[in-house]
Amino acid sequence: MTFSDTTTLSRRRLMESSALGLGLGLLSPAVLAQTSPAPALTGANPAEILRITNAFSRGAQPLKQGLKLELPVLGDNPASVPAKAKVELPMTPTSYCEAMIVIAEGNPHPLACSFEFTPHAGTAEVGIRLRLIQSQAIQVLARMNDGRVLVARQHISVTAGSCGM
Known part of the structure; x- marks a missing residue:
């Protein structure tokens, strides 16, 4: 792997993690697989x-x-x-x-x-x-x-x- 490949990979990971935080929808399948679904909300007790x-x-x-x-x-x-x-x-x-x-x-x-x-x-x-x-x-x-x-x-x-x- 060359320096150029490593830089591209680091930029992609940064973009994916930023998208996860900002909700931009630019997530890779690997990142999506790591996220858990939101818990279901119920009414008050x-x-x-x-x-x-x-x-x-x-x-x-x-x-x-x-x-x-x-x-x-x-x-x-x-x-x-x-x-x-x-x-x-x-x-x-x-x-x-x-x-x-x-x-x-x-x-x-x-x-x-x-x-x-x-x-x-x-x-x-x-x-x-x-x-x-x-x-x-x-x-x-x-x-x-x-x-x-x-x-x-x-x-x-x-x-x-x-x-x-």
């Missing part, structure tokens, strides 16, 4: 969802009124599904929302986000974009400063999974 909701509610029974959740019926881009949650009760210095969480029940990590509020916020309203792996229920819980917990839940259908991409 129901016990995990229960643990999250119990920890948030602190023993209070969630009320199905006073909290509004807005989601599209169909999430045509599961990588960015718009959602809006709003506490519809009046906010005063003595009665206000302390915290709110959003749970994507079908995602491997169901707690999508959490928010904290003060009486100075004047409203408890959030607009977010969710990344969803499959059609599933979205649940929002809001904890009021007096210990009440409000809940809203809605199902959304998505066209394709994106969390595992």
Whole structure:
């Protein structure tokens, strides 16, 4: 093997390893054979969802009124599904929302986000974009400063999974 052959071989290995890191699709069959398939993702464990909701509610029974959740019926881009949650009760210095969480029940990590509020916020309203792996229920819980917990839940259908991409 000559110096020229060795240099060409080294350049090819460098290109193949760089392509593997960058996902350019320039992989040789030998490199492809060494890669393992990605593990299959599954939805959240129901016990995990229960643990999250119990920890948030602190023993209070969630009320199905006073909290509004807005989601599209169909999430045509599961990588960015718009959602809006709003506490519809009046906010005063003595009665206000302390915290709110959003749970994507079908995602491997169901707690999508959490928010904290003060009486100075004047409203408890959030607009977010969710990344969803499959059609599933979205649940929002809001904890009021007096210990009440409000809940809203809605199902959304998505066209394709994106969390595992």
